[in-house]
Amino acid sequence: MTCQCERSNPLVRSGSDRQSRVIPALDTDYFKVDERSLADFILFARNYAENIKFYGDGSLTNWKKFFEKDISVTLARLANMPLNLSLSFKDDLVNYLQNAEGVAESTVREYFRLYLNLPLLLLAEISQCRKALPSSDPLIAQLDKWVNKEVVSDLLLLKSFVLGAETQPLEGFIDQAIDTAQLNSDINFEHPLLVPEPLFKALTTLNWADTAAEIFTHFESLDVADLTTVVANPAPYATASNLHSQIKDALRYNLLVNAVENLLSAVKSVMDSAAQALELALTRDDHDPSYGLWLTFLKLYEFAQDKINGFTGRHLDFYFRDILQIANQSKQPDRVPLVFELAKHKDEYLVKAGTLLKAGKDFDGIERLYALENDAVINQAKIRELRSFFHRQEEGASVPYAALKTNSADGIDAVLDKDNPQWPVFGPIHDNSLAEIGFAIADEKLRLSDGFRTITLSIDIPVGMPATIQNTFAAALTLEEDWLRLDSSNFTVSKVASTLVFTIVLAGDQDAVAAYNAEAHGFNFTTQLPVLRIWILPNSNQFSAWQQVSFSACRLQSRVDGTRTFTLSNDFGAIDTAKPFMPFGPQPAVNGHFVLGGKEIFSKPIKTLQIKPSWQEPLGTTSHYSRVNTPISIAANVEWLNKGVWTAASSKLAETLPFLIHASDDDSKAQISWALLFFILFGGDLQSNSVAYQAYLYLMGFGFILDDEQTGARFDDLDEQYKPSSTRGFVRFTLQQSLGHREFPQVNALAIMDKASTTFNYTFPTGVNYVDSIPKPPYTPMINDLTVSYQSVDGQPEQFFHQLPFGTLASTAENNRLLPTYPHQGELYIGLEKARPPQSVSLLFQAIEGSANPLKNPATLNWHYLSGDTWQEIKSADISDTSAALSGSGIIQFELPMAADTNHSILPSDLHWLRLSVTDDSDALCLLTAIHTQAVNAIWYDNSNSDLILSEPLAADSIAKLKTPDSAIKKIAQPLASEGGKPEEADEDYYQRVSERLRHKKRASTIWDYENLILQEFPQVYKVRCLNHTELCRDLENKVLAENGMHPGSVVVVPIPIIDPDSASDPHRPYNTTKTLADIDSYLRERISPFVHMEVQNPKIEEIQFKFTVAFRAHIIDTGFYIKLLNEEIKQFLMPWSVTDASSIDFNGSWYKSTIVNFIEERPYVDFIKDVQMFHRVDIEDSGTGWQNIDKGVVKASSARSILVSHRSHDISPYIEVMV
Secondary structure: OOOOOOEOOOOOOOOEEHHHHOOHHHOOOOOOOOOOOHHHHHHHHHHHHOOOEOOOOOOOOEOHHHHOOOHHHHHHHHHOOOHHHHHHHHHHHHHHHHOOOOOOHHHHHHHHHHHHHHHHHHHHHHHHHHHHOOOOOHHHHHHHHHHHHHHHHHHHHHHHHHHHHHHOOOOOOOOOOOOHHHOOOOOOOOOOOOOOHHHHHHOOOOOHHHHHHHHHHHOOOOOOHHHHOOOOOOHHHOOOOOHHHHHHHHHOOHHHHHHHHHHHHHHHHHHHHHHHHHHHHOOOOOOOHHHHHHHHHHHHHHHHHHHHHOHHHHHHHHHHHHHOOOOOOOOEOOEEEEEEEEOOOOOEEEEOOOOEEEEEEOOOOOEEEEEEOOOEEEEOOEEEEEEEEEEEEEOOEEEEEEEOOOOOOOOOOOOOOOOOOOEOOOOOOOHHHEOOEEEEEEOHHHOEOOOEEEEEEEEEOOOOOOOOOOOOEEEEEEOOOOEEEOOOOOEEEEEEOOEEEEEEEEOOOOOOEOOOOHHHHOOOOOOOOOEEEEEEOHHHOOHHHHHOOEEOEEEEEEEEEEEOOOEEEEOOEEEOOOOOEOOOOOOOOOOOEEEEEOHHHHOOOEEEEEEEEEEOOOEOOOOOOEOOOOOOOOEEEEEEEEOOEEEEOOOHHHOEEEOOHHHEOHHHHHHHHHHHHHHHHOOOOHHHOHHHHHHHHHHOOOOEEEOOOEOOOOHHHOOOOOOOOOOOOEEEEEEOOOOOOOOHHHHHHHHHHHHHOOOOOOOOOOOEOEEOOEEOOOOOOOEEEEEEEEEEOOEOOOEEEEEEOOEEEEEOOOOEEOOOOOOOOEEEEEEEEOOOOOOEEEEEEEEOOOOOOOOOOOOOOEEEEEEOOEEEEEOHHHOEEOOOOOOOOEEEEEEOOOOOOOOOOOOOOOOEEEEEEEOOOHHHOOOEEEEEOOEEEEEEEOOOOOHHHHHOOOOOOOOOEEOOOOOOEEEEEOOOOOEOOEOOOOHHHHHHHHHHHHHHOOOOOOHHHHHHHHHHHOOOEEEEEEEEOOEEEEOOOOOEEEEEOOOOOEEEEEEEEOOOOOOOOOOOOOOOOHHHHHHHHHHHHOOOOOOOEEEEOOOEEEEEEEEEEEEEOOOOOOHHHHHHHHHHHHHHHHOHHHOOOHHHOOOOOEEEHHHHHHHHHOOOOEEEEEEEEEEEEOOOOOOOOHHHHOOOOEEEOOOOOEEEEEOOOOEEEEOOOOOO
């Protein structure tokens, strides 16, 4: 789909590179008044002497013999062969033959014959010179070795094609001498071709075969018979049917063309060897005296020649240096970051600017020194801890990570790779460092020791509640010495309208929830209460969604069924609940007391309290002494201890209890049921009659429920066992009726006397149950077991915390965010020890250069310091940063403000904490290997050293000592190599720079200005293209959608770095480092109009992938190896810069499928290929596979800033022959 703003710029160009930037005319040797070489003069003298008449011996007619007999003449012939002229003419000849449709066939035939003979013209000259050399000359052995290695095979191959032209009727072609009359004749042709005079003169009356035979004859190591065994090869001419087409085919036949080019190219090594031999020959002492005088003259003439030829250089110097007064750039000292460590007896120490440091010796043995660039106050502050937070958001994922040790392999303690100890600024992505971020509450309602416990936390979220709540949260409760992590069996999450409800259920056999203990539980909670933590499951991918959620209110309620964590007492003291007990003692009396207490229960605000006794003996109307006091009529008043005073229950339903109702026998229970039924039928209200209400609860299987809301108290302020000094935390039951224990002894005695004596007449009291005239004993309440259940008030938790990865932050439980706010994608926490504000903090970040994402702009670094639990900003104006926002190594320096302290709960105390954060684009930061404190910069000090030492950086660990020792300095380290050093500008660079400056005047106005300013200033850039009137259209996520090449006022600059095939750089991604892009941007902005909208971007990378089936030659066995080899060769063919340099990288590139097919088929191990498909991946960030469904015949770069590269792996399948 095409973006609406996508419009092409009509200007198509490839940009500027270092090769095209060079202006040949600036070379002082570009124009020479006298360009003749020593060999030229020697040959000139030989040729000129032929025209001077010799008067003397009649056997000599001219002076030529005197000027050709010296060995230097033969060597000069070899050194001065017209190779360049032949190569240039060969190209013209090929072009002529390919466009000679209108030329007579006889002429075309002769020119083609000349093409085949062209290499032999030079080889014949070499063979003749070889014959003329003395047999003892060492050059003969070199020539023999050369001819066997570089000539014979191609010469024999070329003969096979010459023979093939005869056998395959190349119309009228026979191997004969070239008809020179046919050459240089067709001057009226649209593209006439004139044979250069030196080549024309070299033509002989011999045909190709005879010339080759003569060459073989002059080389003793060659056998002329080998020429006779050559078999004709008509393949170059076999397809076409007429002369012109056959010649065109032959000129495209690689084996033939390569043979001609190889033979011509081979001559270069002979010329080089001859030139060296000529220089040596001049030092020989066996020259003829007369000729030696001539050679002496030539050597003396070179001084005058050099003076004459220096004219252009002197002219440049006059204008550039004398008129313009521009000098060579002076040497630029390199800088190196150092790390100081103070001796223990010093808290601070001033090291002054200019302090010298030793850096070994240079190659001349002179001491190499560096000097401190600025005053530096060194202190004892060191990094003790590095922690980090990172929020990974990609492809729908939202996962928080928190590294307890950032510089580790897993974020905890795993050791880094020894050979590659690098780590991301914001910690590793590892399962061990998944962050638990959420919230926590602390409340007495959570102190739950036993029983069936239910905790309900309700959070009102009026708006913005995410839809996903299941498998999103996790929770934990404080135990005595650990955390109880809850699972799905006891932790559920639900949503009721706009309320988020967390429910926790603990069985009676699970451990007691206890108070928080900092040493046992960690997290720095500022509380002594039990704590419930709830956090977002890191792998739920819901962190982003819930981080924005706010709530209006938070309510906590706990309920316990069947707790035994309580105390009992009565008027006789404490009661042991481990065995059956009598709540009112052995002689229950009116106003007897039974007291229930317990710190755990009554520290909570109680909404309802349920007491369920299990009586040892049932009670009925006739079962015991009293007939009047039934189970439902024996009452106990309820009182609560409040501020030391027993206060009657405020609830009517809890002021009086039928205390023995749970001891009812079957008859009594039936009577109670009927009575309650009639009570209800006749309009009775259970909510206004405590006896009826408790009877109802009894019949329903409940214990006594005291619906009398009570406020809680501090756990430590309560007494576990009741005593007179207790002020609250107890409920008392006071017996209101007598059970007959006081009357029974007397009544029983009188009844026995009455029964024993006939004279004793006793009147039995009414309301007493008798057995055989003896009263039944009174009922003594005895409880076998007592359980207590209660429910707390549903109210706001006492404390609310935000749980952070390394601590907590106390907050409010209403109108607050549910989770702590993390607006940054990544945060690095640096814990400093021994820091004393206000001190300078100077941090050296040791980075892996080039590890930042080159497609991202430099990130914006935010620095804060921790004051209490609040992050305070350090303003960017107060920060010095030489790392270009960590897009490379550098020193970041600022002052630690006075407000910084060491008391924190969100991070460990006793340290001063700094926070480095980025909002997004965290991958724009380099990987790190170390962070050092007490970092300073030193600069090279000129100790009369050679400037050449600035050509190479000072290696790391070269500086370790001051030149003058100082007891205050314990140690000096140099973690990084120096950078930025340059020797004094060379003259050729000077001429280039000044000539360009005269054009752009150090201002970027035209395309050329932009490109050449960058190439001058940034030696790491090989090529750059400036796209004028071009704007990059982006979406809301800042992703480039298209290029608008018709947007005046906008400029896009696309540099390409120098690619070293031997380095670790990825040839598939020829990107500049983020730091380089930032530096280029900064440099250009000082030289462009403020109204220009400029972007500096890496090139857009587009991939080409091939899919095909290949059949290898019959002798190939290891197909796996050759498939890998073929894959690599295709990659190298598509990306020549991966094996050479960046010179072949081009914008606006294109590839034809046929070109690649031809390349593959030419591999010597390939038999044939089939089913070839070529795919174009326009967007390398597209993880889809749709682009692999579109076969292309030609692939063209989709934009002006695009570069075509090979896919990392091509889809190559071996051919399997199907046997029929």
